[in-house]
Amino acid sequence: MTTTGRCLCGDIRYRFEGEPLWVAHCHCESCRRQTSSAVATFVGVRSDTLTCTSGRPAVYHSTPGVDRSFCPRCGAPIAFASEQDFPGETHLYLGTLDDPNAVRATSHVHTAEQLTWFEVQDNLPRYAESGRGAEPIGHGPKHRSKK
Numbered sequence: 001m002t003t004t005g006r007c008l009c010g011d012i013r014y015r016f017e018g019e020p021l022w023v024a025h026c027h028c029e030s031c032r033r034q035t036s037s038a039v040a041t042f043v044g045v046r047s048d049t050l051t052c053t054s055g056r057p058a059v060y061h062s063t064p065g066v067d068r069s070f071c072p073r074c075g076a077p078i079a080f081a082s083e084q085d086f087p088g089e090t091h092l093y094l095g096t097l098d099d100p101n102a103v104r105a106t107s108h109v110h111t112a113e114q115l116t117w118f119e120v121q122d123n124l125p126r127y128a129e130s131g132r133g134a135e136p137i138g139h140g141p142k143h144r145s146k147k
Contacts, residue, residue, distance in 0.1 A: 004053075005096040007071035012078055013054035014092075016045045021089065023103045024131065025120060028110035034068055034077050038118040041094035042080065043103055050090050085130075107131050 003020075006013045021044040031040035057069035057078050065084040070077045080091040094100050105124060108114075112128040125136035 003102065004098045005092060006098065007055075007057075007074055007076035007078060007096060009071060009074035009076070011055040011073045012052065012057050012071045012076075014050060014052050014078070014096075016051070016092075017049040018046065020045055020103055022107070022131075023094065023105045025105050025108045025124075026110055027108065027114035027118075029113050030062060031080070031110075032115075034062070034070075035093070038115055039120070041105060042091040043094055043097065044086075044089050044091050047081070047088050047090045050092075107136070111137070 001019060002015055002017055004013065004015045023041065023043050026040045026042055031042075032038065034040070055071070058072040060068045060070065062068050065082050067081045068077065069079045069081070076096065077093050078096055079093065081089070094103070097103070105122070107124050108120065108126045109131050110129060111126045119141045121141055123140045125131070125139050127134050128137050
């Protein structure tokens with residue numbers, strides 16, 4: 001299976017091979033700030049299956065060990081990568097996929113930082129922080145840890 005995607009202006013194009021590792025809605029503040037949105041949805045893929053087929057994304061080092069790539073022309077965010085936290089993975093923004101309906105979210109992460117007025121009406125597992133090795137704090141709406 002080959003999946004393709006691009007930025008808003010089309011200067012940056014990519015493809016990856018195989019199924020995504022996971023798809024998650026991230027509620028953390030830094031992802032909200034990068035996307036100027038209430039939530040960011042990521043498609044986790046193996047980095048060795050991802051190829052940039054056109055253009056070259058710019059990279060912003062948002063925190064130590066975290067790279068956020070974006071199109072230098074239109075500014076559209078493309079991906080998140082952190083070798084220290086997610087070795088061998090790249091997290092693509094769902095909105096960059098040519099067919100975002102081809103995948104479905106599997107969880108919500110960083111719900112400890114979720115906006116109080118925003119809720120997704122699904123029955124997916126919710127994790128207070130990252131879902132890596134953690135037990136969900138619940139399933140469905142209104143399951144988030146209190147700060």
